[in-house]
Amino acid sequence: MLAELRAQLRAGGMLFARSTQRRLAYPVGALIDLASFVAIFGLTLLLWRAVVSQGNSLPMAWSELLRYLCVAFGLGYALEFGIYPFQQSIRTGGIAIDLLRPVPVTWLHLCNCLSWGALQAVYVAIAAGLLWHWIPDLRVVTDLPTVLALLVSLCLAALLQFSIFFLFAQGSFITQFGYGILYTRLSLHQVFSGAFAPVALFPESLKPWALALPFRHVIDTPARIALGMTAPGEIPILLAQQAAWGLGLFLLGQLIFDHFLGKAQIQGG
């Protein structure tokens, strides 16, 4: 049992490394990706600045909102990892090759996604380093229990994001064409995750939806923990909610995948 686990972890490490190498094989593409991220980030900051300067009263100070947006953007970029190859492989039948490998398909794609996430986190760190002078006062929590809670929250956010991706990508088994489904995921994520606005600023009509759906636990929850914006005693509840969503959707995705595989038609030589 332990030997099996060790072997799977070793395979996972190798898959992680290979996936990182794949991403590094296209440095120009990665640079353009990063530049577009910085541009969207800058534009969003300008928009919010304009909203605040027009005298609109927000339940959050500008400096606090700025800190939140910086962290949310960093998290959003790092966790927007590429499950698209998985969706594409369902559509084209390339999943046959994934199924022939002696590692679970879910594990294979989780390792791929985590490697993308890790690499994108490095890019974010570089971008943050370059933009440090223009983003003053970006202090995050430093006390050990909260830092540990943040690390757990980040891991759970990555698991949850992967589970959401994995579930949505499987829509290709039904539609045979993944884009509609993947764009639905992207839209829901952008509205409800807190990527462009903290959930605390949502209008009352949207708030119940944001609280009921899992998306806020990908960005809003870890961002709030990182910036110390949580109420006393709230962190364990948030972590429990993140874990429940992450593990629940992961298992659901696995069940649905097994179900679809039984009906999959991988035709042609």
Add this chain to the structure above:
Amino acid sequence: MTIAIQVNDLRKTYVQNIKAPGLLGALQGIFWQQRRQVPALKGLSFSVNEGEAVGLIGENGAGKSTAMKCLTGILRPASGDLRVLGHEPWRERRALARKIGVVFGQRPQLIWDIAVRETFNLNRVMYRVEPALFAETSALCARLLELGPLMDVPVRQLSLGQRMRCDLACAMLHAPRIAFLDEPTIGLDVLAKEQARQLIKTMRRRFGTTLILTTHDLKDISDTCQRVVVLDKGSLLFDGALLDFEARYAREARMVVDLDAPLALAKRRSLGARLKRHGGRLLKSVPQKVVVAYEKASSIQALTRVLLASLRIADMTFEKTDMETIVRGLYAKQVARRAR
């Protein structure tokens, strides 16, 4: 002899969407789509012993690749019993995956964006290959398939033939107990095909690898397999030794005669009648070439006498019917039978 593969009454049906033609058809397809069930395998049964080499042949759509996918655990059969190395492939796919090597000619397993060596190393870890075994198999593949200069090149920059050679090597690195090779020589030139066959034969000799091979190049089969399974529209048409297959379906041999001077039309007709009386059949008669088919070796002397008496011969050769011709004839018979 241990049974490696046992297949009993294997069935698989696909559902196909039928699209009406044109823009109107596409619009209509939004609201309503016609579907049809296409039986890909209709009760296939056979078994393969460990160490055997079996060629799976059949026309396009005969069910070869579907059978391969069921055997490797990618597809779940509609019904039937299936055991591969003691595993039920569909349920125990990962356990089986470690013991088999698979090449799908149309779907390479190499990682597109990085060097060939990286996929090799990934497979070493995923398949848990012992270092000594990996050293031996990778050296063998590199030598026989001439992979040396390709190892550090990104896969996307390789030609189709180079990719196929690397893909074949990938499937052999863990010395699988069974190699399922679905069109492994697709896109290869004559020399590379020969190298691929050499690797397959060497792996079988060295590791006793059981081989299941589908191909449209029948030389692959005559070079590497002792047994042939012929599929036709999802059913078994023939299952037996390659020699039996040739004996049963290659009853005719040929004499090819090159002439010194063109043969007149009238003379061609009379020649045909005389050959027929001695057990021959005039297959082809162009002005300076005559091809005569015969079934029994005992007819050779009489037929040769007729030819020598009737024609001014420049050269004469005897040909055994090759696999390609046999299979072509077999397919033609099936098409005619279905038409009736």
